[in-house]
Structures are given as structure tokens and as C-alpha cells.
Amino acid sequence: MKGVKKVSQNYATRWQSALQSNYGQPALTLVSGKGLTLVDCEGNHYLDFLGGIATNLLGHAHPAITAAVRKQIGTLGHVSNFYMHPGVIALAEKLKELVGDDSARVFFCNSGAEANEAALKLSRRTGRTRIVATDGSFHGRTMGALSLTGQPAKRDPFKPLLRGITHVPFGDLAAMKRKVTRRTAMVIIEPIMGEAGVVMPPVGYLRGVREICNCTGALMVVDAVQTGMGRTGQWFGYEHEGITPDVITLAKGLGAGLPLGAMIALGDAAHLFQPGDHGTTFGGNPVSCASALAGIEVLEKKNLLAQACKHEATIKSAIAVLPGVREVRGQGLLLGIVLDNEIAVDVRNALQAAGVLVNAPNSNVIRIAPALTVSAAQIKKFIAAFAKAMAEIHHG
């Protein structure tokens, strides 16, 4: 046992002397995974209820993904956007079908921040420059995306940021109405604020924002990076409100584990970019597209969106009644367990010691975002482990 402990310490030392400290010291060294099971360098097994931060929709090493990726990399790897390839066209068509609007046009990139950067640049093509975003929101870490992000702790060290961006309280339509004018190029909204701790807006909020955008001509950009691709039980997090955005940004789950982002524009917005306006070398590369297409096919065939809603109900009813839990919020398999006390880090650590991985987006919230392939037995196991961790912390 002493020998294996040494292995993990050795990785930590090597990490510190070779990587920058922007992530702090990561908790574990993981070496393999299968489905929702992860294995660390000491041979410990974990039930993965974080899913690579809402990313691994089908878990680890899903046979459909490994087969699709293997086949693609063995057939045609990267080609750049000087050339077309069948996968990028098929995936854009599939996304159009899922969005349900034939006017939609897709731009592919590699991450959520890049998808939002693309939306930002697109909005400049309206001829307007002002932007309204919300307090607490998270839109990425690059300078443009960070300027949209409504979290002072992440922004302040990097000022000056982009000018002309106003933040209003999330969920407050009156504040939004005051700030959005005919000079506003875009409004950007998360359907559920994931990084802020799975914060839900009041019912009707997205519909209200849609109306404000209609009245002023501002583009309504929905950042569905975390709430997209089926995670909330609908393909895209805004569908619960029955609205159609002007722009949708996606990443996280889109590539089913591979890096892939997208900025989808609808209606007039679909034609704002002119040749030469924007681009990225790896965006829409054949391997990431093959993975995304395979992922969507499995989600559809196995009816995993409907499953996510069933699991949501099971988890909410079992966890919400536990002592020390104030509420369980979120939709589908993006859930935030709100605790009575600021003990989220202790709960996360206790769960990790018990072999369950979750995260603590803030001091009183535990976030879970397991793969949509999670089984009823694994849900049961999580609920039992969570209840035990809470009981230990309360009585210990």
C-alpha cells in the first residue's frame, strides 16, 4: 500500500514541476475508465458523477465512440477548413435537425469559450456593439468570453476587459428591460447557470428575454454549452421554455468526450458572417465530428433524454428529503444539491474517499452531471453514498 501511495505522490511532484499552477493541485491521477467507472493510479475505483464536467455524455470508452473515432482517424484525420469532408456536413445537418429550424447555419470550433467568442464577433456584424449579460454567469476564460462572464473573482485580475458589456441580475426581467436598447447587439443567457451552482431562472425568464430581444432587435444568444446535447432531458436547455434563440453556443457534451464547440445562428443572424470574417484551424475536424455523430446516434437510439428525466425525478425525491439538504435544483442530469451549511467541499471530499466523484461549484452546492448512460443501480449507489457522507459529516 505504501508503494502505491508513493506512485500518486510522484505524479503530484512531477505535475508541479512541469505544469502551471492555474488549476491548483488536482485531486487524483486517473489512468483508465469504462462507462461511469474511473480507476486511479493506485488502483482505486470511482463512480464518475461529474462526467468530465458535463462532458462525457456516454461515459468513458463507450464502444460506439471508440469505434467511430478509430475508424475516422484511420481513414482521414485533420484536413483544415480549406476543404470539406462528409462528417462536418453530416454533423451540421444533424444539429439543424435537432434545433428544428432550416434557417440554422453552423460554425464549428473547439471549446465553449471559442463558441462564445464566435457569437461575440458575429454580433459586431449587426453594426451594434453593446452587450448585456448576467451576474454570476460563466461563458469561458478567453478575454472576450471572460468579458461576458459575470463573476468578478474570475474577471478582476485581468482588467481591462472588453468595453460596452453590462451585467444585470440573473432572473430579473425588469433589470434586463432597462439595460437592453436599440443599441444592444446581443444578450447572452445560460438557460441554467451551471458554474454558478446550477442556478435556475424563474419560469418565463427566457420567454421574457426573447420578447425584449424582439422589441429591440438585439440578438438573443443562448449559451447552451453546459445545458446542451440532451443533458437537461431536452436537446438544448432553452427548449423547456419553448423559445427559439437567434444564436446557440455548444461545446462540452457535443463531442461526446472529444473537443468540439459550435456556434449556431438562425434566421438573419445565420448570414452575418462573410467569407474571411472568422475561422479556426481544428474547428469541425473529422475525428471530433465522427465522435459527435456517434454520440448523438446513441442518445437517440437508447432514448437517453427521456431516461435523464426519469433519473432526475428519482434523485430529486431521494436527496431532497435528506437532513442538511435545502433543495435539489436543475434539470435532467445537471443537478445542484443545495446544502443548509457551507460544507460542500467536505461533502465532496467524503464522497471521493467513498469512491464517488462530484464537484462543489460553491461552498454550499454539490453539482452532479453523470453520463446519460448512468444505470438505475448506479443512481441508487450514488444516493446511498451521498446520504452516508451527509450523515458522517453531521455526526462526525
Ligand SMILES: *Cc1c(COP(=O)(O)O)cnc(C)c1O
Ligand atoms: C464550460 C462552459 C463554458 C466554457 O467552455 P470551455 O470549453 O471551457 O471554454 C462556457 N459556457 C458555459 C455555460 C460553460 O458551462
